[in-house]
Amino acid sequence: MSYAHITLPRLLLSLALIAVAIALSRRGRLGLERDLVWGALRGAAQLIAIGYVLLLLFNHEHPAWVVLLLAVMLGVAGATAARRVEHGPPRTVLFSRAIAAIGAGTLVAVVPVFAAVVPLHPWYEARYLVPISGMMLSNAMNVVALVFERIFASARSEADQVEALLALGATPRQALERQVRATLRAALLPTINGLLTVGLVALPGMMTGQIVSGTPPEQAVRYQIVILYQLVAVAAVAGMVAVGFARRLLFTGRAQLVLPRN
Amino acid sequence: MTSTLEARELVVVREDRRILDGASILVPPGEAVAIQGPSGSGKSTFARALATLLEPDAGAVLLGGLDAQRIAPTQFRTRVAFLAQQPAMFEGSVLRNLEAGPQVHGKSLSDVRASELIRAVGLDEPILQREARTLSGGEKQRVALARALANEPEVLLLDEPTAALDPDAGERIVALLRELRARGLSVVMVTHEESHARALGGTLYRCERGRLAIDS
Known part of the structure; x- marks a missing residue:
């Protein structure tokens, strides 16, 4: 199976998408910037953590x-x-x-x-x-x-x-x-x-x-x-x-x- | 056949306040009883407890000498019909409202019976097709009465049926209640209006600080 690997720098690049939302929030004075940053970081952290948990689980089922x-x-x-x-x-x-x-x-x-x-x-x-x-x-x-x-x-x-x-x-x-x-x-x-x-x-x-x-x-x-x-x-x-x-x-x-x- | 409705020493405590403090009442079959008292005296709480819609902290409600705890709530409330101060109309026509009681008991209401009921509360048959929620306060009271009567109750228990009505409409409701009593129903009416309490005829109780006493 071959698929395009996502390297870490490329992953970080995708953070730009959150930056778009933050910019729009600022412009529209929605006050969501903090929630967006927190949500983006928390979501990523949770997924990375479950990724490792799954890896561990698959290896030691x-x-x-x-x-x-x-x-x-x-x-x-x-x-x-x-x-x-x-x-x-x-x-x-x-x-x-x-x-x-x-x-x-x-x-x-x-x-x-x-x-x-x-x-x-x-x-x-x-x-x-x-x-x-x-x-x-x-x-x-x-x-x-x-x-x-x-x-x-x-x-x-x-x-x-x-x-x-x-x-x-x-x-x-x-x-x-x-x-x-x-x-x-x-x-x-x-x-x-x-x-x-x-x-x-x-x-x-x-x-x-x-x-x-x-x-x-x-x-x-x-x-x-x-x-x-x-x-x-x-x-x-x-x-x-x-x-x-x-x-x-x-x-x-x-x-x-x-x-x-x- | 109607049964005696009785409340013995009802106590209701809410947030350390004794809203009912040993309230008792006796409604013999076919009698009218008015409960009059100022707002905050506990009379609405009493009506709700008497209708078993609220559990008292102490005391008992009896119907035909049997503790209400030993009668299924669905049965008790079919025999003792309770009408709230501003009765809620169900979605749909007046006819659908009248059908609600029989429907919950798996029965249907014939057109003839619906016409009889609506005439018994002093309304005309065309109103059966009207949207119930668009009616005036007085009309809603009457429809709620007809709706309760569709269950063929023994006792009518009304909480401030005239409070939201203009004086004329209020007096007509009291007159209607007198008529229903004359047909053999027991009627219990809670009101803050002294004139309406007296106009009902029958026994008059005064409600003060959560207790009831017969007005002599």
């Missing part, structure tokens, strides 16, 4: 290390999804639930695929398990964050509607049905849009990476199709589980609406 890395990724995803939910319960309450929702979504999408579509040898084959699980965790994280953000906000802004339904004898599930539907639609929309525009607007990162590094395009495409379908399953399951948790936090066992205090 051991199930405990693979599982540990996946657990750390899940933890970070959970903490991110539970962060800054404006009208929701505190982070400490949401964290474990975010972990469960993200974990459930990822498991449903990952286990059957690695069992039947892309069989792993051994089962903890890091080359496949880590990057694909990472994509799933990341999508689940975004969906769960959206669900938490939206469901608590709409329960608060539409509390009178929810209570009016409860007063008519509705169950919590029935009373929150409209808000749940709107929340899940909003949370799943980016994934569905991704399905509709893939190949037309964007070539997915993983497929591009595979092609660039020498994988035959038709194989890269097949991987990408599997991943796209996994992303849909992840989003649906993680979203539903998160909604279930939110519902339990919003109602007492006696079907009373309790809005979390800010």
Whole structure:
């Protein structure tokens, strides 16, 4: 396989792209310069670090290390999804639930695929398990964050509607049905849009990476199709589980609406 | 058949403040009860606790002698209909609003019944097709009443039904409640308006500092 090597000086050259954004931010007085610099450095540092971690992992493939890395990724995803939910319960309450929702979504999408579509040898084959699980965790994280953000906000802004339904004898599930539907639609929309525009607007990162590094395009495409379908399953399951948790936090066992205090 | 609705020594504490401090009430079948008191006296909290929409820290609500804790909330709230001060209208027509109660119980509402209900609250049938959210305050109150009646409740529990209305519309709502009581429904109305409380007829309770006492 041959591919164009990116030397360090060339990599540094790509920093000019960030400079363009910084210049525009300055010109437009957007005040984003610090965020851009920090984001660029942090993003690069994280990727370089995971690059070395993966290198180590591939050279010393051991199930405990693979599982540990996946657990750390899940933890970070959970903490991110539970962060800054404006009208929701505190982070400490949401964290474990975010972990469960993200974990459930990822498991449903990952286990059957690695069992039947892309069989792993051994089962903890890091080359496949880590990057694909990472994509799933990341999508689940975004969906769960959206669900938490939206469901608590709409329960608060539409509390009178929810209570009016409860007063008519509705169950919590029935009373929150409209808000749940709107929340899940909003949370799943980016994934569905991704399905509709893939190949037309964007070539997915993983497929591009595979092609660039020498994988035959038709194989890269097949991987990408599997991943796209996994992303849909992840989003649906993680979203539903998160909604279930939110519902339990919003109602007492006696079907009373309790809005979390800010 | 209507049942007795009772609250025994309800206590609600929020942020170290006793909003209800042992509030009790007895609503015999088919009776009207008005609860009158200044704002902040705890009467709205009491109405919500009586409707089981709020869990009291102590005390009990009983329906037909049975502790509300032993009745499924969905069932209790079908038998005891609660109307908030400014009832929320659901998206869609008035008819869709009327259908909401039966729908959550897996039933449907016939056109004949919808017409009966809308006439029972003093509105005309053409309003059934109007968008509920565009109605006036008084019309919304009436639609909310009709919506509650679609569940065929035994008790109507209303929190300040006249507070957001002009005096005329308020008086018409009280007259309507009297009519409904005459048809056998128990009516509990929370209000800060002394004249409306008296106009309802029946027992008058005063609410002060989280406690209720019969006005003699």
